[in-house]
Amino acid sequence: MLPYKTLLRIDKSSRQAVYLQIAGQFIGLIQDGLIQPGTYLPGSRVLAELLDLHRKTVIAAYDELQAQDWITAIPRKGMMVSENLPEIKPRSYNNGLHAYAEGPQFPIYEAPTLPVLRSNQPSKLVINDGFPDARLAPLDEWARECRSIIQRPAYHKYLAFGPAEGNMRLRKEMLKYLADTRGLNIREENVMITRGAQMSIYLAAAMIIQKGDHIIVGSPNYFYADLAFEQLGAHIIRVPVDEDGIDTDMVEQLCRTKKIKMLYIISHHHHPTTVTLSAERRMKLLEIIRKHKLAVIEDDYDFDFHYSAAPIVPLASADHGGNVIYVGSFTKSLGLSLRIGFMIAPEKFIRKTAALRRLMDLGGDNLVEEALAGMLENGTITRHLKKANKLYWERRDLAGELLIRHLPDEVSFRLPQGGMAIWLQFAKHLKLPVVADKAAELGLSMTYGYHYAYKSKPHNGMRFGFASLNNRELVSVVQLLAKAVKS
Amino acid sequence: MLPYKTLLRIDKSSRQAVYLQIAGQFIGLIQDGLIQPGTYLPGSRVLAELLDLHRKTVIAAYDELQAQDWITAIPRKGMMVSENLPEIKPRSYNNGLHAYAEGPQFPIYEAPTLPVLRSNQPSKLVINDGFPDARLAPLDEWARECRSIIQRPAYHKYLAFGPAEGNMRLRKEMLKYLADTRGLNIREENVMITRGAQMSIYLAAAMIIQKGDHIIVGSPNYFYADLAFEQLGAHIIRVPVDEDGIDTDMVEQLCRTKKIKMLYIISHHHHPTTVTLSAERRMKLLEIIRKHKLAVIEDDYDFDFHYSAAPIVPLASADHGGNVIYVGSFTKSLGLSLRIGFMIAPEKFIRKTAALRRLMDLGGDNLVEEALAGMLENGTITRHLKKANKLYWERRDLAGELLIRHLPDEVSFRLPQGGMAIWLQFAKHLKLPVVADKAAELGLSMTYGYHYAYKSKPHNGMRFGFASLNNRELVSVVQLLAKAVKS
Incomplete structure (x- = not known):
């Protein structure tokens, strides 16, 4: 017989009825494979003595297990763990948490990571690093x-x-x-x-x-x-x-x-x-x-x-x-x-x-x-590349015009020959993380820019991804950026 | 002017006409960006002297380049590399090979690899490691x-x-x-x-x-x-x-x-x-x-x-x-x-x-x-898992029956409780690689089994993947295996 006295732990101060505690713990032992299908559980009298409980409590627990199909009453032999176990249900642990609520208890490797990229504030508009327009894919x-x-x-x-x-x-x-x-x-x-x-x-x-x-x-x-x-x-x-x-x-x-x-x-x-x-x-x-x-x-x-x-x-x-x-x-x-x-x-x-x-x-x-x-x-x-190139070319030019019109002294850049982003340098008196926080308040998510200078000389610049923004979005984004810069 | 005397190498023993050699090498230089759009090529007289060629040869080369749209004749100025270059065509190298025919010239890491898995002979039937039946996916x-x-x-x-x-x-x-x-x-x-x-x-x-x-x-x-x-x-x-x-x-x-x-x-x-x-x-x-x-x-x-x-x-x-x-x-x-x-x-x-x-x-x-x-x-x-489990269960049992019927003394195994393969041990007098080579000749591809004992005790065993084979295929596979074992 398994050491049930050790395995079954009754908490009399718990709000859960004792018979349900017992039934729940039996289910855990069966699920864990400690009690295998075909095994007989101890008689109710034996278990009651072992656990120092009233026999009726054990019988109630066994009734519960039987009702849930975990065990089957075999005439003249006792309670047998069912050969066809009921569907597996997730169990809870003694601490009331789940199997991965804690740990691990061993040390873990740390891969190098980037500094925080941007504010977590949810925004409708985003300036990204230079992504394509997924609508065209x-x-x-x-x-x-x-x-x-x-x-x-x-x-x-x-x-x-x-x-x-x-x-x-x-x-x-x-x-x-x-x-x-x-x-x-x-x-x-x-x-x-x-x-x-x-x-x-x-x-x-x-x-x-x-x-x-x-x-x-x-x-x-x-x-x-x-x-x-x-x-x-x-x-x-x-x-x-x-x-x-x-x-x-x-x-x-x-x-x-x-x-x-x-x-x-x-x-x-x-x-x-x-x-x-x-x-x-x-x-x-x-x-x-x-x-x-x-x-x-x-x-x-x-x-x-x-x-x-x-x-x-x-x-x-x-x-x-x-x-x-x-x-x-x-x-x-x-x-x-x-x-x-x-x-x-x-x-x-x-x-x-x-x-x-x-x-x-x-x-x-x-x-x-x-x-x-x-x-x-x-x-x-x-065909996709031809179409996308035509559109992104227009967007690059529009982005350039808008930036010059709305932020003539605040940013400087050169239009790139290709790709999906403009490298935007902010004027010295404008600190990019400050601008980004203001923009986030206005509903525009943009980078703090720290990661562009990962372990290299810091610069007050960011990539302005233009390709994913249609003309209307480009206008809104540059207007919001100008507002953030000037506020 | 670029050092054309060094850059353009004429091989007079080549079967390719000299003017085509020159044209081809100019295309390479333009493609490589050494000669940029808008650049003027040297006059035909100058280049002919430089390369010690007849002027007509250079003119023929320039005609070829013009015909291919690589250069444009600008009145009173000479031959200019086109602003709109023709579609890029792959180039060949001096050695007549491609850019990755040789090399690299630096050392490369070696990841650990497995010993050879099976014969390369093409086969209609395969015993795999325990793969699903892709027809059911x-x-x-x-x-x-x-x-x-x-x-x-x-x-x-x-x-x-x-x-x-x-x-x-x-x-x-x-x-x-x-x-x-x-x-x-x-x-x-x-x-x-x-x-x-x-x-x-x-x-x-x-x-x-x-x-x-x-x-x-x-x-x-x-x-x-x-x-x-x-x-x-x-x-x-x-x-x-x-x-x-x-x-x-x-x-x-x-x-x-x-x-x-x-x-x-x-x-x-x-x-x-x-x-x-x-x-x-x-x-x-x-x-x-x-x-x-x-x-x-x-x-x-x-x-x-x-x-x-x-x-x-x-x-x-x-x-x-x-x-x-x-x-x-x-x-x-x-x-x-x-x-x-x-x-x-x-x-x-x-x-x-x-x-x-x-x-x-x-x-x-x-x-x-x-x-x-x-x-x-x-x-x-x-739904897929239910269906697949039912079918794989049948196939496991059929595979087991067939193996017992056709190879009673040659293999031993225990049916697994689940999964997609039976672990098949061959009798000592049968060497798996020998069996596999014979099977390959009969049109059945199976493993040499070396990798199952990768750095551990060698054993004369292999996984018999049954799940991917329908009943008819299972019968054929076991019959071929029996033939290979007994031949």
């Missing part, structure tokens, strides 16, 4: 594509687990897309599909960085890349970014004087400043990469969104000895609620990265990836 | 749900980036589902949605394990968990698993004598052996966890698939001081081509894990998660 076409895949006979034969490198049809479609848009001439072995640009960055960095390695990033730099490198144990050296992009002379100087393991670069519409690397610096950088066999992560998150000027092809499309790991994403075309990114690299790098990805994530959603392949093949993505 | 319902979400007015307002913890509606729906199926009484702060059980395992382990920490796993153990812990730098101690699950006496002994940081356990249908932890050992384990404040990852990947016996609720549903991090998945209900998993833990653990997940993956697919929430709410998942 071709999600109807995506749902149709999924449907048509599911209805193909025997689709399940090829559509269960995909390889860690991603859906093969998508990888093949990527070749044409990358050649047409970026002049990138590769094979499918050079493509890995990931859950988004961030996973591509993390995986690539994990393949390159060993704890204590020196790496170079821009100052300022994309904050989630910074955090990932820090988490991987990199020693980060920050090289200034000016209007022509990262200072390549300083990069060269550093490569000459110390062992630099990696460079992270955003060559088009740098995050956060939106500048694009000049052709001269691009040439210089390719020379440095080849000479020093420097590992490079080129994050080209916004390449597909270009307006006034035709984009220069990425570093990845030039002659770099296979040293540039190229990172991009379809997430912004898919309206953010579906996240797919990619990594382009030498075959050996892709193969070894797949081994790491398998441990973190096995592989992607084969159905979602297959649907994207279909949308690349039938031209949906190209 | 409610993907039509899923596509319908996606469609209805997309058609809701203003869905984009709440459906862009989700939080790193996962879609809030899904987290709320999970509470009811976990309570109904597992008796787990928690709050939404205790739930994190991930990209699958593997990501949950990796993240949880990364929060607990520091390089060199001693952890306990079963022997044998689920191979991808093993690899993940190894990759994170754990020192792995293997404790035997017998027919009652992991040897808890040895676990206790180890906890008493050295600092054990973590235990990884699969309490239902252990992978690979399919045994379920006995009630006594479960009780013992809970005692050890509370006493030693031991961190536990409970991987309950197959809980939803139970046949002959009602499942005992997981460790997570008992009183464990918040020390059991509970991992599960919907991937098997969704037919593998959509991968969603979850982690249940104390709020503090979830919050800190979200910070790490953000660096690796920002967050999940909000649309896919929202659709799953809808399928939990409208009962699709419950």
